[in-house]
Amino acid sequence: MRRGREGLPRQRGYVTLLKGDRCESEQTGDMTDGVEPQPQYDGFADEFLDHARDSLYNAHYDRPTCLRLLGEVAGRTVLDVACGPGLYAEELVARGARVIGLDQSPRMVHLCRERVPSGVFHVHDLAERLHWLPDESVDLVLFALALEYVDDRRSTLRELRRVLRPDGALVLSRLHPTGDWLRHGGSYFDERIVEETWSRGWQLRHWLLPLERTCEELHEAGFLIERLLEPQPTAEAALVDQARYERLLREPIGFLAIRALPAPVR
Numbered sequence: 001m002r003r004g005r006e007g008l009p010r011q012r013g014y015v016t017l018l019k020g021d022r023c024e025s026e027q028t029g030d031m032t033d034g035v036e037p038q039p040q041y042d043g044f045a046d047e048f049l050d051h052a053r054d055s056l057y058n059a060h061y062d063r064p065t066c067l068r069l070l071g072e073v074a075g076r077t078v079l080d081v082a083c084g085p086g087l088y089a090e091e092l093v094a095r096g097a098r099v100i101g102l103d104q105s106p107r108m109v110h111l112c113r114e115r116v117p118s119g120v121f122h123v124h125d126l127a128e129r130l131h132w133l134p135d136e137s138v139d140l141v142l143f144a145l146a147l148e149y150v151d152d153r154r155s156t157l158r159e160l161r162r163v164l165r166p167d168g169a170l171v172l173s174r175l176h177p178t179g180d181w182l183r184h185g186g187s188y189f190d191e192r193i194v195e196e197t198w199s200r201g202w203q204l205r206h207w208l209l210p211l212e213r214t215c216e217e218l219h220e221a222g223f224l225i226e227r228l229l230e231p232q233p234t235a236e237a238a239l240v241d242q243a244r245y246e247r248l249l250r251e252p253i254g255f256l257a258i259r260a261l262p263a264p265v266r
C-alpha cells in the first residue's frame with residue numbers, strides 16, 4: 001500500500017489499465033490522498049527518455065504545442081518545471097535560452113545534466129517552495145505534463161507566479177480532462193486521484209481535474225489565461241502511429257495547453 005501525504009482527505013481510488021487504446025478501470029476502494037511522496041518516475045526515467053524522445057504524444061503533439069506557446073526564447077531564462085529527462089531543455093538551449101530545471105526524480109535530473117550540460121538542474125519536489133529562486137528571476141516558466149501530479153497546485157502555481165517576471169509567461173500542458181473522463185467514467189466534476197498502469201507497465205497516480213479547476217487555480221495564483229489550445233498532432237505523427245494520429249484529430253483524448261500571464265498586482 002502506497003503512503004499518501006498527511007493531512008489530506010481520503011477519497012476513492014481507481015485502478016485503470018491502459019492497453020494501447022483500450023482502458024479497463026476498476027474501483028479499488030478508499031485510498032489515502034496525496035499523489036505520491038516518492039518520485040514516481042524514478043524507476044523508469046531512462047525508459048521514459050527512450051519513449052518521449054520520438055513518441056507521438058511527446059515529440060509530435062505536446063512539445064511542438066508548448067514550444068509554440070513559449071514563443072521566442074533566445075536570450076531568455078526559462079524555468080523548466082518537472083523537466084523530466086531534459087528533452088525540452090535540450091530544445092530550449094538549442095534555441096538560445098538559458099535553462100533552469102527542476103524535477104522530483106533524481107534520475108531525471110541526472111539525465112538532464114548529462115543531456116544539457118549548460119543547464120542548471122535541481123532535484124526538487126513541487127510540494128516545497130522554490131527557496132533557491134528569487135522573486136521575478138525568470139522570463140518564462142514551462143510546466144509540461146506534470147500539473148496532475150501536484151497535490152497543492154495553488155501553492156505551486158503561486159510560487160511560479162512569484163519567480164516569474166511581470167512581463168513573463170507561464171506555459172503549461174496537462175492531460176485533457178475530457179480524455180480523462182472518457183477513460184475513467186464517473187462524474188466529470190469529481191476531483192480524485194486515480195492510479196493507472198500505462199501500456200509500458202509504468203504505474204502512476206495522478207489527479208483527475210475538470211477544466212474549470214485548472215482555470216480557477218491559475219486565477220487564484222494570480223495568472224490571466226491568454227490562450228488555451230486543444231492541440232492537433234503534427235503531420236509527422238501520422239508516420240509514428242497513423243491510427244492514433246487520426247483519433248487525435250477527431251477526439252479530445254490527449255492533452256491541452258495554456259499560456260498564462262502574471263495578473264497585474266492591484
Ligand SMILES: C[S@@+](CC[C@H](N)C(=O)[O-])C[C@H]1O[C@@H](n2cnc3c(N)ncnc32)[C@H](O)[C@@H]1O
Pocket residue numbers: 039040041042052058081082083084085087088102103104105108124125126127143144145146149150
Ligand atoms: C510526464 S513527465 C514530463 C516531463 C517533461 N516535462 C516532459 O514533458 O518531457 C512528468 C515529470 O514530472 C515529474 N514530477 C512529478 N511529480 C513531481 C513533483 N511533485 N515535483 C517535481 N516534479 C515532479 C516527474 O518526475 C516527471 O519527470
